[in-house]
Amino acid sequence: MQSNYIEQLNPQQKAAVLYTDGPELVIAGAGSGKTRVLTYKIAYLLDQGVAPWQIMALTFTNKAAREMRERVELLLDAQDLGKLWMGTFHSIFARILRLNAEKIGFKSNYTIYDASDSVSAIKHIIKDLGYDDKVYKPSSIQARISNLKNAMVSPADYKRDKRWAQEDIEAKRPYLGVIYDAYCTQCRNSQALDFDDLLYYTNVLLRDNPDVRARYMQQFKYILVDEYQDTNFAQDLIIKQLAGDDTKICVVGDDAQSIYSFRGANIDNILNLQSIYPGLKIFKLEENYRSTQNILDVANSLIAANTHQYRKHIFTHNGAGKKVRVIRCASDYEESYIIANTIASLKRQAGYKWSDFAVLYRTNSQSRVIEKALNSGGLANDHGHMRSPIPYRIYGGLAFFQRKEVKDALCYFKMVINPDDEAIRRIINYPRRGIGDTTVEKIHRCAARKKVSMWEVITRPGFYGLDVNRGTLGKIASFKAKVDEIQQLDRAGKDAYETARGIIEKTGLLEILMGDKTPENISRQENLQELLNSVKEYVDNHLEETGNVATLAEYLTDAALATDQDNDQNADGDCVTLMTVHAAKGLEYRNVIISGVEDNRFPSYKNQDRLAQIEEERRLLYVAITRAKENCIMLYSDTVVMAGKPTPVAPSRFIMDIDPKLLLMSQTSFAASKAGSYDSYHSRWDRENEEGYKEHNAHQYQSHRASDSPTRAESQHLQAASPRRLTPVRQVQGRPTTGGGSAHTPDELHVGTVIKHARFGEGTVTNIDLTTDAKITVNFNALGQKLLLLKFAKFDIVG
């Protein structure tokens, strides 16, 4: 434990950390240290003797959860943090549901439908019911059902309270209730929960089981929640249900950063806290530690345009810094090269690392063109040589676990744990075994009629009266035999890795890909291998930190919720970060580049009708700007390629909200050469030639060809993908893995021994504790003190 960590807080932060007499709310602007208060508070509580398992700490995004773990880890050297309930809402409550599944009528081996499973299930239901899938667009229906669940409206509630049905009648989809009902029935028959169910059923569990609720209220003495302004009804309700008389809640948030209304987030949740917890103590933080004065001024100038906001006083002692720049480009193609060049030249001039840069955008699809530019390293230099590629890493988008070959393997894993309908549909005919759509539909219809899962029907086709011919029946029987065979692999005592490896072997998934040696197939093989490595690593971590063997079911839960695990090989190295603004919430970078600041993206073309929508979009840009510590650069283009066609777009109206004196406007010469159609904006440009943007040769950008560099899909298959480490929910994450190591006995070690741990690097043993389980305390060079359970820790003895 760092001894004087409390002194690293300002007086307001300190007061918020030390306050333990009752419920508290920290409401403050961006970069004022709200998350810092949360992390220090966790450290302080543990220091005061609160047990780790009595503390629940919740975040929204996976990335924020990882960052918080890292921050706490740095503060708390040798603490045993394995039992801290820290993670995203979904991961923490998935765990609680796993422990209490039977109370909500599910089995504890339930599986999780990810977003694509949900949409696919809904699509089939719409087809079954004979509705037009143009009117009932599966993805919109899924979004609507998600909203209903987030508002705690069950299919029965939907029938009871006509208000909801009225909305759908107005939206011209009167049969939504029927689809909703059928979908829930199918999920239940399949023993599957979707993402929203994790929150919905947690509420049901706590509501209908006073004993369970009492137990958790008793257990969790402290509940800490980051970004509370983005909680939806279901999340807010869970917190209210868990907060007993002895529970101290500590939530932090900023109404100016509420950007998740599309999934039901409601600012009122944070503003109404006071009426729910009469003793609520409110702390305000006013000093921004993150950004330069210039960046802060721009952000404040922008957000001042919002009418619905609670004005906060915020100041900084940081220097003025560089002005925020706005750059007009001719096309998104040119823009992406300007981004690559700007990053490369800033790095060169100011000695930044790649990881000091983040490129933020509104939608994931914008990453593609930027990736191309980064891969090419930006402009060709004067001698025509291409620069070396700029390493980058993408969060969000198509995650590792969503890739076809990986998902197929995961579905086989599911077959062992709980063969849900969506998993069956995916793999019943992969590898090909002659069971086509017709048969699958028959099985599905039969299952729906008898209100059982498809697997039930497959197990006893005669009993359920499945109407298929003899040959097909034989094929179904041999499919069942195959699944039975792999189910035998998941015997007690076997860890997830052994089971997973067995499944891949028995199903021959790797062999199928050996068939032809296309680069795609080689890459797919490597991905499967990488999946196994990920399971192995998960099992090792779990063992080391909790002393328990990880089950395949636990691994599957985490894999389903890891929607942002990317697939870049140099993921752990020094690289630029690419992500959406939503994903960047709560994070910070020395240099932030915001791409596509145009009027169809900021605000999104979908959110331009109502004032509330516009204001949320403005907050989104506010969040983006306030991620920056030192440099903030916004870019927009005159034309953007949409659906393959260059389309003219206007600059974001939000740029006009910002006091022009605060901005440095410039444009590329190519953009300038095309006399603009947006004169009100053009008149704001500085004459000065900011960093030579006019110098760039226009013709370099004129071609917009796909073949200049490999597409993302191409380059993905040229190199092996790999997921980031998956770590158990209740476990604090270590550093990137390098090397192996083996287990050791106490007599091989003494105080002063230098060891090299697989994940924590080199360190010196400072204490050996043989009382119960042999534990050693090691002072790691990079991470400080850590407590290791000797029987599980893997390391090499260096000296």
Next chain:
DNA sequence: ATAGCGTCCGACCGG
């Protein structure tokens, strides 16, 4: 039943 090909459509944000 399925591979392969042409056509059509449409494009948000996260767990």
Next chain:
DNA sequence: CGGACGCTAT
């Protein structure tokens, strides 16, 4: 442009 879907020939 790229993914999803449907038609056709085997």
